[in-house]
Amino acid sequence: MTDDRHEFGSSETERKLDCLRKYLAAYSIALKNKNLSRIYIDAFAGTGSRTETRAVLPFMGQGEEALVEVSTPGSARIALETQPPFHHVLLIEKDARRAAVLERLLKTYPDSRAHVRQGDANQIVQHVCKRYHWHEERIRGVVFLDPYGMEVSWSTVEAIANTQALDCWYFFPLSGLYRNAPKDQNKLDQSKIDALNRVFGTSSWMTDWYKTDLQEDLFGEFKADMRRTYDVNRIEEWVAGRLREVFKGGVLKPMRLHHPGGAPMASLFFAVANPNPAAAKLAKDIAGHILKVGI
Numbered sequence: 001m002t003d004d005r006h007e008f009g010s011s012e013t014e015r016k017l018d019c020l021r022k023y024l025a026a027y028s029i030a031l032k033n034k035n036l037s038r039i040y041i042d043a044f045a046g047t048g049s050r051t052e053t054r055a056v057l058p059f060m061g062q063g064e065e066a067l068v069e070v071s072t073p074g075s076a077r078i079a080l081e082t083q084p085p086f087h088h089v090l091l092i093e094k095d096a097r098r099a100a101v102l103e104r105l106l107k108t109y110p111d112s113r114a115h116v117r118q119g120d121a122n123q124i125v126q127h128v129c130k131r132y133h134w135h136e137e138r139i140r141g142v143v144f145l146d147p148y149g150m151e152v153s154w155s156t157v158e159a160i161a162n163t164q165a166l167d168c169w170y171f172f173p174l175s176g177l178y179r180n181a182p183k184d185q186n187k188l189d190q191s192k193i194d195a196l197n198r199v200f201g202t203s204s205w206m207t208d209w210y211k212t213d214l215q216e217d218l219f220g221e222f223k224a225d226m227r228r229t230y231d232v233n234r235i236e237e238w239v240a241g242r243l244r245e246v247f248k249g250g251v252l253k254p255m256r257l258h259h260p261g262g263a264p265m266a267s268l269f270f271a272v273a274n275p276n277p278a279a280a281k282l283a284k285d286i287a288g289h290i291l292k293v294g295i
């Protein structure tokens with residue numbers, strides 16, 4: 001027997017997947033009569049399902065509460081079930097076991113034009129973005145970037161934006177940023193700096209987020225420390241600004257998701273690569289409606 005389980009996320013994960021589900025459905029309907037090929041690219045596809053452990057109340061309040069495992073659709077299944085269907089679905093997954101589960105899943109959708117690529121999302125997405133002549137070949141699509149942490153490199157974000165044809169949902173890891181950008185700049189080591197530079201494609205975050213802070217010690221002496229002055233709200237705005245530099249169709253205010261204890265976990269961004277005002281407006285109208293409804 002194979003292990004198809006994939007436990008990830010929290011109760012907030014459903015909010016994120018619901019945004020994707022609603023967008024893919026509205027997108028497919030909006031484009032269906034436009035003589036365009038629609039592609040969906042799931043860069044961090046997982047297994048297609050999400051395993052959740054839920055507490056079940058005993059029958060008629062008798063006996064002990066039981067825990068049961070439930071499998072709900074993950075992003076890949078949501079995309080495969082979208083109607084009208086995408087002309088092409090590309091599922092990328094680095095982990096061999098999960099990629100094999102995806103292969104088996106595709107057998108249950110024999111009519112879909114979908115395939116699995118096992119490997120690194122950064123390499124594969126960049127390759128795919130450069131391979132197609134998106135506008136000449138009349139291809140449009142949606143990319144979902146749903147990493148666990150800071151796995152998406154800026155060159156991937158840029159490649160998506162440069163297609164001028166893809167809409168991008170990016171589950172941006174705020175927790176990862178905190179871990180890599182401590183308040184005290186002395187605690188920033190080279191591996192943290194490298195991780196942030198890779199995610200943002202620039203080191204300007206350091207000069208923007210950190211400022212000199214003069215602290216008076218017990219003897220009245222002043223000591224200059226570099227401290228991060230940007231809190232989570234300003235960091236989120238900074239990230240939106242960075243995305244706006246490359247996504248010419250615009251970037252919406254994201255939806256914030258939280259850890260069970262209430263700490264910010266991630267921001268779900270929606271960005272449009274197509275600079276055409278009518279196309280960008282259509283995409284942002286749909287996603288804007290969904291993000292507001294989801295908040």
Ligand SMILES: C[S@@+](CC[C@H](N)C(=O)[O-])C[C@H]1O[C@@H](n2cnc3c(N)ncnc32)[C@H](O)[C@@H]1O
Pocket residue numbers: 008017043044045046047048049050073074075076092093094095098119120121122146147148151
């Ligand atoms: C949060 S899960 C994705 C969940 C999925 N979107 C869903 O809704 O079911 C992140 C996935 O990315 C995969 N992953 C991590 N690093 C990767 C990389 N560099 N390239 C491709 N996949 C990667 C992990 O194995 C994991 O399955």
